[in-house]
Amino acid sequence: MTGQLYVRGLSLREPVPEDSYLAALPVVRRLAEGEIAFHRPVTFFVGENGVGKSTLIEALAVALGFNPEGGTRNFNFATENSHSELYRHLRVSRGAVKPRDGFFLRAESFYNVASNIDQLDREPGFGPPIVDSYGGVSLHAQSHGESFLALAEHRFGGHGLYILDEPEAALSPMRLMRLMVRMDELVGQASQFIVSTHAPMLMAFPGAEVYEISERGIQAVNYRDTEHWQITRRFLENPEKMLGYLMDE
Ligand SMILES: Nc1ncnc2c1ncn2[C@@H]1O[C@H](COP(=O)(O)OP(=O)(O)OP(=O)(O)O)[C@@H](O)[C@H]1O
Numbered sequence: 001m002t003g004q005l006y007v008r009g010l011s012l013r014e015p016v017p018e019d020s021y022l023a024a025l026p027v028v029r030r031l032a033e034g035e036i037a038f039h040r041p042v043t044f045f046v047g048e049n050g051v052g053k054s055t056l057i058e059a060l061a062v063a064l065g066f067n068p069e070g071g072t073r074n075f076n077f078a079t080e081n082s083h084s085e086l087y088r089h090l091r092v093s094r095g096a097v098k099p100r101d102g103f104f105l106r107a108e109s110f111y112n113v114a115s116n117i118d119q120l121d122r123e124p125g126f127g128p129p130i131v132d133s134y135g136g137v138s139l140h141a142q143s144h145g146e147s148f149l150a151l152a153e154h155r156f157g158g159h160g161l162y163i164l165d166e167p168e169a170a171l172s173p174m175r176l177m178r179l180m181v182r183m184d185e186l187v188g189q190a191s192q193f194i195v196s197t198h199a200p201m202l203m204a205f206p207g208a209e210v211y212e213i214s215e216r217g218i219q220a221v222n223y224r225d226t227e228h229w230q231i232t233r234r235f236l237e238n239p240e241k242m243l244g245y246l247m248d249e
């Protein structure tokens with residue numbers, strides 16, 4: 001794994017106000033204790049719903065100048081101003097080199113990004129326009145998964161910082177593996193990924209650093225030790241047994 005660290009760590013430049021819901025989030029409580037450092041070109045944040053994964057990576061994206069709804073740094077459409085104030089309190093330790101490319105993906109608002117794809121294609125980028133790669137068809141004319149993979153395969157250009165919130169949401173298992181292959185190519189071209197995910201398959205990306213967030217804070221773990229992996233493995237081994245057990249309760 002080569003890659004490049006454009007973001008080396010996250011910390012708080014000032015405390016988050018105690019009366020804000022943010023102060024109670026496990027991820028913010030952990031930030032208050034010191035920096036979360038990035039050591040690998042691919043970092044995953046995993047953990048239960050609501051621990052603050054999206055809040056954290058969205059704050060990182062906004063602090064770096066990305067549109068909170070998703071997109072490149074030049075994207076400035078706004079549909080709903082729902083991002084948190086955490087970015088104002090966040091200190092981002094940057095690497096010596098600046099990324100040449102970048103994208104912030106929020107699964108929830110990819111629709112809006114697709115709506116602005118004409119704008120995306122007008123921006124300076126590395127690859128050919130995305131619409132070209134699909135015979136000039138707008139991303140809206142493709143399925144959610146197809147359009148997301150088109151973005152990663154045709155528009156992510158390398159030497160980039162890619163911040164992705166649950167990229168698996170759109171993808172079949174086969175396409176998720178295609179995304180992982182594409183990520184590997186991009187890492188080989190000096191890219192960094194910071195990703196929140198619930199997908200055990202994605203966490204197995206070779207050499208990635210997996211941070212599991214829970215009430216106990218944030219732990220760097222082997223992906224096989226995550227709750228997601230363990231539960232999925234047990235389920236797949238014997239779905240009838242697990243469901244029978246749960247449903248009999
Ligand atoms: N404006 C708000 N006021 C109060 N609480 C909020 C607000 N916005 C978000 N939250 C809470 O912040 C918590 C963290 O949300 P976040 O979306 O970061 O979780 P997550 O780890 O990404 O979860 P998931 O796995 O479901 O995507 C949630 O419990 C949510 O209810």
Ligand SMILES: [Mg+2]
Binds near residue numbers: 054055165196
């Ligand atoms: Mg989330």
